[in-house]
Amino acid sequence: MKILVINTGSSSLKFRLFRYNDLKLLAKGLVERIGGKSQIFKISWNDKVKEMEVKAEDHKAAFKLVIDELMSDEYGLIKNISEIKGVGHRVVHGAEKFAHTVLIDNEVIEILKECIPLAPLHNPANLAGIYAAKAIIGDVPNVGVFDTAFHQTLDEKAFLYALPYEYYEKMRIRRYGFHGTSHKFVSLRVYELLNQKPEGIRMITCHLGNGASLAAIKDGISVDTSMGMTPLEGVVMGTRSGDFDPAIILFIMRQTGLSVDEVDKVLNKKSGLLGLSGISNDIRDVEAAADKGNERAKLAIDVYCYRIKKYIGAYAAAMEGLTDLVFTAGLGENDPLVREKSCKGLEFLGIKLDPDKNDKPGSERLISADDSRVRVWIIPTDEELMIARETKEVIGNLKKVPS
Numbered sequence: 001m002k003i004l005v006i007n008t009g010s011s012s013l014k015f016r017l018f019r020y021n022d023l024k025l026l027a028k029g030l031v032e033r034i035g036g037k038s039q040i041f042k043i044s045w046n047d048k049v050k051e052m053e054v055k056a057e058d059h060k061a062a063f064k065l066v067i068d069e070l071m072s073d074e075y076g077l078i079k080n081i082s083e084i085k086g087v088g089h090r091v092v093h094g095a096e097k098f099a100h101t102v103l104i105d106n107e108v109i110e111i112l113k114e115c116i117p118l119a120p121l122h123n124p125a126n127l128a129g130i131y132a133a134k135a136i137i138g139d140v141p142n143v144g145v146f147d148t149a150f151h152q153t154l155d156e157k158a159f160l161y162a163l164p165y166e167y168y169e170k171m172r173i174r175r176y177g178f179h180g181t182s183h184k185f186v187s188l189r190v191y192e193l194l195n196q197k198p199e200g201i202r203m204i205t206c207h208l209g210n211g212a213s214l215a216a217i218k219d220g221i222s223v224d225t226s227m228g229m230t231p232l233e234g235v236v237m238g239t240r241s242g243d244f245d246p247a248i249i250l251f252i253m254r255q256t257g258l259s260v261d262e263v264d265k266v267l268n269k270k271s272g273l274l275g276l277s278g279i280s281n282d283i284r285d286v287e288a289a290a291d292k293g294n295e296r297a298k299l300a301i302d303v304y305c306y307r308i309k310k311y312i313g314a315y316a317a318a319m320e321g322l323t324d325l326v327f328t329a330g331l332g333e334n335d336p337l338v339r340e341k342s343c344k345g346l347e348f349l350g351i352k353l354d355p356d357k358n359d360k361p362g363s364e365r366l367i368s369a370d371d372s373r374v375r376v377w378i379i380p381t382d383e384e385l386m387i388a389r390e391t392k393e394v395i396g397n398l399k400k401v402p403s
């Protein structure tokens, strides 16, 4: 028996196949360039990889292709489609409707449609993945795991913006937060490593990938997070600005005559590390340029880390204490310089890194000094495994438990 996890973007469909019993990863891959002239299919399984050009004009065709490939004798992964006991879907925006993972039925689909204005790029692609799974594997349970769900515990004082209150009442303008599946996964892993219940743990999780967000997690509950109504707010990201004075948007539009869509593109695609450095959205390129003396590259790294540091301070204050600080995702797991600069000077909060542990390559570990009051961790994230776990849980709770 297997669980299939699907993550659809506007032009891609990523998948992972897990064994049902122990959630061992059996295969992973993607179809990319959906909507383009031709598509690329990639799969890795049993230490083998394969890549080929394919034709899959939309998400449904891409999903069918994935299923056909998974059932091909070449991989020895699935013989019969009935072996797939459930499909877990990553869904970006569940707004205020979903505080937990849910079994996707027609009512859920209707609510997801209502959420489209809040995530116009992501939710339609997620829905396309759900429709495709329903069309191609019939009545297998489809489970929705929401990026926003983990942060539905935020208190009003943390999620409300100081705008006219009716904007919240009428348009649901508020902080939702994202990367919830990742923040939850790494926090659960810390409790497991500590062999401790969440009560009494005041944790800040820093998910630093291409998109980036921090979460303040007190007693196992997300009490604040840096992304907002959309994934644009908060810390500096690869190409997204993060926080800035909203009046700048009006200023730019008046000064340059840029349209709403053009400004949207500047803030989401041309800002962040890329915009500041003028080099790349990838910190590795920016650091390489900084090493060669490029001043803007140095500045971009400074701004990036300073913003994280400010959020760490803010969240320690919000939780009235701090016991654990976690770094995860592409930069969080792999970039010692970012971790060092983001923690520098925070000894007064009890954060003291061990430079050797921080610098040394490797995966899951503690990187704080032995006398640091706050434990500082690197915890590799695995959002797909988290989705598989939650999918299995939902399936397990259905009346007819799979054999």
Ligand code: ADP
Pocket (backbone or CB within 6 Å): 208, 209, 210, 211, 238, 281, 282, 283, 284, 329, 330, 331, 334, 335
């Ligand atoms: P996504 O948000 O797309 O899932 P990831 O979590 O994979 O992204 O993070 C991708 C980013 O992580 C890259 O753009 C790069 O800046 C950074 N990154 C990846 N690998 C490394 C590395 N070995 N050293 C430093 N930074 C890295």
